[in-house]
Amino acid sequence: MEIKVTQRSVQGTGASRRLRRQGRVPGIVYGGGADALAIELDHNEIFHKLRQEAFHSSILTMKMDNKTEQALLRDVQMHPFKPIVLHVDFQRVSANEKIHMKVPLHFVNGDISPAVKLSGAIISHIFNEVDVLCLPKDLPEFIEVDLKELTVGHSLHLADVKAPNGIEFVAVVKGENPAVVSAVLPRAAKAEDDSAPVVSAADVPAANQKAPNTEK
Structure with missing residues (x-):
């Protein structure tokens, strides 16, 4: 599965709010022996991909400019009650590391x-x-x-x-x-x-019981 990202040049709470107002989502990609990189994504694209089960458990192809990297989705922050993605974390993966x-x-x-x-x-x-x-x-x-x-x-x-x-x-x-x-x-x-009654001989009607043998 693919996801398009752009390197984020501005950081901080105020900058993240402005990004969200523009329909963008701030994020970060880290690991893989490289420095952590601040990124941004299109909100509608990431929102719909997050609804796919496979997106959460697949190796993703992250496309940025003319470069691609393999990454995993590691964390998502959602708005408490609105369908809005606030932040996403990705981790780079190496083909030889478990x-x-x-x-x-x-x-x-x-x-x-x-x-x-x-x-x-x-x-x-x-x-x-x-x-x-x-x-x-x-x-x-x-x-x-x-x-x-x-x-x-x-x-x-x-x-x-x-x-x-x-x-x-x-x-x-x-x-x-x-x-x-x-x-x-x-x-x-x-x-x-558990509530099924236990039937004993005393519970059986007299008409259904065999009469005792009185012959000698």
Whole structure:
């Protein structure tokens, strides 16, 4: 994905306000062994790109004048209640250095899992994104989580998720294995099971009980 930027010659709070009134967004790009550079972007372009999931988890081609750089979106500041982008941060990336990035999780086949199909369970997503470590060329747009084997009352843990080639889950590298998704029964169904009456012989009508044998 591409984003066009322009080097920003003026800085400071007042200068940033003037930029925003002109439909521009102040920003900064840093890292990659080079000095931090103040930039500005077109507000409408960055606003619409921020609505795309892939823009947040992809290596971006940053075009400035006749030069291009590879970068990641690192931070966005939005107005508290208006649809206005106030500031953006980008980080340069090097092809040979691993990056630490959050990647969205896409859950598939939940509707055909035994938990849903046979038990009517609800799939509860504990995480919707995951921290990964990889080279820029291996960074995926998203990671697919297959739920077709999930059964009611059980969870799928991060170590059970198939990682794409070249991808390491940061939590697993640290020795952690958190649950990513679980299958639970709806409260109504659970309440019905818990409140089901226990029938004893004393509760059975006399007409349905077998008469004792009195013959000798």
